[in-house]
Amino acid sequence: MGGNGGGGTNAEKRPNELLGSWFVRSGWSKGELARQVNRRARQLGANHISTDTSRVRRWLDGENPREPIPRILSELFSERFGCVVSIEDLGLRTARPAPSASGVDMPWTGPQTVALLSEFSRSDLMLARRGFLGTSLALSAGPALIEPMQRWLVPAPSSPRLPTPPEPQSAPAARARGRLSRPELDLLESTTVMFRQWDAQCGGGLRRKAVVGQLHEVTDLLQEPQPEATTRKLFKVAAELAELAGWMSYDVGLQPTAQKYFVLALHAAKEAGDRPLGSYILSSMSRQMIHLGRPDDALELIHLAQYGSRDCASPRTQAMLYAMEARAYANMGQPGKTKRAVRMAEDVFADAEDWDEPDPDWIRFFSEAELYGENSHAYRDLAYVAGRSPTYASLAEPLMRRAVELFAQDCEHQRSYALNLIGMASVHLLQREPEQSADYAGQAMRVAQKIRSERVNTRIRKTVDTAARDFGDLAEVVDLTDKLAAELPETAEAV
DSSP: OGGGTOOOOOTTOOOOHHHHHHHHHHTOOHHHHHHHHHHHHHHTTOTTOOOOHHHHHHHHTTOOOOTTHHHHHHHHHHHHHTSOOOTTTTTSSOOOSOOOTTOOOOOOOHHHHHHHHHHHHHHHHHTOSTTTTGGGOOOOOTHHHHHHHHGGGSOOOSSOSSOOOOOOTTOHHHHHHHOOOHHHHHHHHHHHHHHHHHHHHHOTTTTHHHHHHHHHHHHHHHTSOOOHHHHHHHHHHHHHHHHHHHHHHHHTTOHHHHHHHHHHHHHHHHHHTOHHHHHHHHHHHHHHHHHTTOHHHHHHHHHHHHHHTTTTOOHHHHHHHHHHHHHHHHHTTOHHHHHHHHHHHHHHHTTGGGOSSOOOGGGTTOOHHHHHHHHHHHHHHHHHHTTSOHHHHHHHHHHHHHHHHHHHTOTTOHHHHHHHHHHHHHHHHHTTOHHHHHHHHHHHHHHHTTSOOHHHHHHHHHHHHHHHHHHTTSHHHHHHHHHHHHHSOTTOOOO
């Protein structure tokens, strides 16, 4: 029976109505489904599985197949319907009392974090065509988002993070085979650094699936018995990869998917015991909330990040958090608090060079150029909130100009260069200088063509639309509008 993927006997077996419903709607015959299961099993290396029509009939009658059959059926039905069809949706195991796929209030335990990371990354890889995974999720905001994230600060229980299965006496090599060597861990960490560099150079659209695939591989390693120190290191790698997958999803416009990855990343960072990394993940969530017009939520997330890492974050990390605090206050229309946070970011950043310990790779992006860029965007945002105030635009202009100058010399952060060129264009619009605005927007377009970032493209379109609305008769703006239609048509697909 095991070779056919069957389960144990069940005296009270009843027809599996959920599986039956999906099966009927699929239009497959029992033989077609059996053949697809066998084909997928061979791809997974499960050559012992040999399913036939009678076995499919037994599943429909209520028999519970053993793994990997439930996972294979989940994948096949998900691909058939273009949405995530979980194992529970198919009625193949009792639905656990975990949150729904759209929720962010998840258990803060190691094994469940691994399971959720594995399941979500697998679903993403299966349905990585734009909108498919995103449509099965919903964004959380307000207390529904903030309150679960506050549990990041609750001390973890002292019980073991991941249970170690008993080691068979006859097979000591099996356990050794699962253990990672130091060079293998180093390679995982250096691969994550490489992915981060690719994202900064090329945008989130070109390498997102590769990052998700690597994350899924790391969750597989976390399900193998490892020494405690290795497990913590793997959780750290998983947290960084999940944050990067979330960041890339945010960059290409998959907002619910991004939020889910950020939340899972925070859970993994907690398991790794890395509070500065957790604060960085919360800052990414904060940036997303600003983008989505929820500055109050953004500020709550930043304050949570600052409090949680108050005694362990480096000056560079603290400066980044102050800069994001300024962005949140600016979007809330609070100039006094915005200026104070900008000053704090500048003052703390000045201490970064004297910091004794090397910064982790995930914060090295926060350079002098990035500091100028964030603070200038805070003043630019404040100008918009204050009714296109020329006063705040004039505060933004010299900072933005310096950011553009520095990013022009930095070939590794092309997306940031494009975003600050657009920022400069928007500042000139606020100052009613459309010719200069058109020049910077044209430069941004040239950089945007080399990267894959829907966030960059959207900001260019908004800036050009604003220029066309306010100065539509100007020859430079007419040319810019024509160039936008030719060079950045709205057909880019996220990957």
